[in-house]
Amino acid sequence: MELANRIQQVTPSMTLAISAEAKAMKAAGIDVCSFSAGEPDFDTPTHIKAAAKRALDEGKTRYGPAAGEPALREAIAQKLRTDNHLDYQAENVIVTNGGKHSLYGLMMVAIEPGDEVIIPAPYWVSYPEMVKLAGGTPVIVPTTPESDYKITPAQLRAAITDKTKLFVLNSPSNPTGTVYTPAEIRALATVVLETDIYVVSDEIYEKILYDDTQHLSIGAVSPAVFERTIISNGFAKAYSMTGWRVGYLAGPQSLIKAVSILQGQSTSNVCTFAQYGAIAALTSPQDCVENMRLAFAERRAFIFDRVNRIAGLKATKPNGAFYLYVDIASLNLPSIEFCETLLKEHHVAMIPGIAFGKDGTVRISYATDMATIEEGMNRLEAFVKARL
Numbered sequence: 001m002e003l004a005n006r007i008q009q010v011t012p013s014m015t016l017a018i019s020a021e022a023k024a025m026k027a028a029g030i031d032v033c034s035f036s037a038g039e040p041d042f043d044t045p046t047h048i049k050a051a052a053k054r055a056l057d058e059g060k061t062r063y064g065p066a067a068g069e070p071a072l073r074e075a076i077a078q079k080l081r082t083d084n085h086l087d088y089q090a091e092n093v094i095v096t097n098g099g100k101h102s103l104y105g106l107m108m109v110a111i112e113p114g115d116e117v118i119i120p121a122p123y124w125v126s127y128p129e130m131v132k133l134a135g136g137t138p139v140i141v142p143t144t145p146e147s148d149y150k151i152t153p154a155q156l157r158a159a160i161t162d163k164t165k166l167f168v169l170n171s172p173s174n175p176t177g178t179v180y181t182p183a184e185i186r187a188l189a190t191v192v193l194e195t196d197i198y199v200v201s202d203e204i205y206e207k208i209l210y211d212d213t214q215h216l217s218i219g220a221v222s223p224a225v226f227e228r229t230i231i232s233n234g235f236a237k238a239y240s241m242t243g244w245r246v247g248y249l250a251g252p253q254s255l256i257k258a259v260s261i262l263q264g265q266s267t268s269n270v271c272t273f274a275q276y277g278a279i280a281a282l283t284s285p286q287d288c289v290e291n292m293r294l295a296f297a298e299r300r301a302f303i304f305d306r307v308n309r310i311a312g313l314k315a316t317k318p319n320g321a322f323y324l325y326v327d328i329a330s331l332n333l334p335s336i337e338f339c340e341t342l343l344k345e346h347h348v349a350m351i352p353g354i355a356f357g358k359d360g361t362v363r364i365s366y367a368t369d370m371a372t373i374e375e376g377m378n379r380l381e382a383f384v385k386a387r388l
C-alpha cells in the first residue's frame with residue numbers, strides 16, 4: 001500500500017528502538033548494561049496501584065468524558081495552582097495518554113502548514129516529528145555545552161519570524177538534564193512578550209531536581225506570559241508510571257476544548273481506572289517522589305564523577321531529570337557508530353546524540369541500579385581507552 005506522505009517523513013523513535021534492542025539482547029541471555037531507557041526503574045508506588053485496583057473493583061471500567069475524569073482534572077488544576085503558581089481551573093486541563101500525547105494534541109490543534117515551531121537542540125526526539133505530523137516546520141536552534149545546552153534570549157529572538165507560532169521549552173531537559181534558572185526563564189519570557197508567539201513548557205521532569213536547583217514555570221512569570229503559555233506534564237517520570245499512559249495539557253480554555261474535540265474523535269478518554277491511580281498520586285503524601293529523587297541523586301553524583309574521570313569524555317553537570325549528556329567529540333566517531341560498537345562489543349546501551357539533533361554526544365540514562373552503573377562505566381572506560 002502506498003503510505004501517506006505525512007508518515008513517510010517521520011523518523012521512528014531511536015530511543016524506543018535501542019531500548020528494544022537492548023531488551024532483546026538481555027532476553028537472549030546477554031549480560032547487557034542498559035542506559036538507554038527514558039524511564040525510572042522503580043515500580044509504581046503501592047498506594048497508587050491500590051487506588052487503581054480499587055477503581056477496577058468499584059466498576060470504574062466504562063467510558064468517561066474525553067477530557068478526563070472531573071476529579072482528576074480538578075486535582076491537576078489544584079496542583080498547578082499550588083506547585084506552579086498557575087491560575088488554572090479544571091476547564092483549563094485535559095487528561096491525555098501521557099505527556100507525549102498531550103504535546104501531539106497541542107501540535108494537531110495549533111499548527112497549520114507553514115507555521116514554524118522553535119525547538120532548541122539537543123531536543124526530545126518527538127518534538128520535531130510531532131510538528132512535522134501537524135504539517136508545521138520545526139526550526140531547530142543548536143545550543144552548546146558552553147551555555148549548558150540552553151537557548152539564550154538572543155538566540156530565541158533571532159529564530160522568531162512572522163511564521164513562528166510556538167516555542168518549545170523543556171526544563172529540566174531530556175536529554176541534557178539542564179535546568180533553566182528562574183532568571184533565565186524570565187529572560188526568555190521577555191522575548192516571548194516582545195512577539196505574539198506561544199510557549200509550550202514541557203515540565204515532565206519538574207520534580208527531579210538536584211542540589212538547590214529551582215524550577216520556575218514560565219507561565220508564573222507574569223499574567224501576560226501566562227496568557228501565552230501552555231503546560232504539558234504527566235505522571236510517568238515523577239511517580240514512575242510510564243506504562244500507565246496518563247499525562248495532561250493545561251492552557252487557555254479554547255485550546256483545551258479543541259484538544260478535547262480531537263481526543264473525542266481519536267482516542268476518547270484515557271483508561272478510566274488508570275486515572276484513579278493518578279488522582280491518588282496527586283492527593284497522597286509526596287514521599288515516594290522524594291525517595292526516588294534521592295536515589296537518582298546518589299546515582300547522578302557517582303556517574304557524573306565517574307564519566308568525567310574517563311579521558312576523552314566530557315559530561316555536563318545535570319541539575320535535573322535522570323540523564324547524563326556526554327561529549328564524545330574527541331573520539332572522532334559518529335554517535336551512532338559509537339553506540340552501535342559499544343552495544344555489540346561491550347554490551348552497553350546508550351542513545352546517540354544524533355537522535356537529539358546533536359552528533360558528537362551520547363545520552364546516558366542513570367535510571368538504573370548502582371551495580372549496573374558501576375559495571376557499565378567500567379565497560380565504557382575500556383571501550384573509550386581502546387579507541388583513543
Ligand SMILES: *Cc1c(COP(=O)(O)O)cnc(C)c1O
Nearest residue numbers: 098099100124174204234236247
Ligand atoms: C518522558 C517524556 C515525556 C512524556 O512521556 P509520557 O510517558 O508520554 O508521559 C514528555 N517529554 C519528555 C521530554 C519526556 O522525556
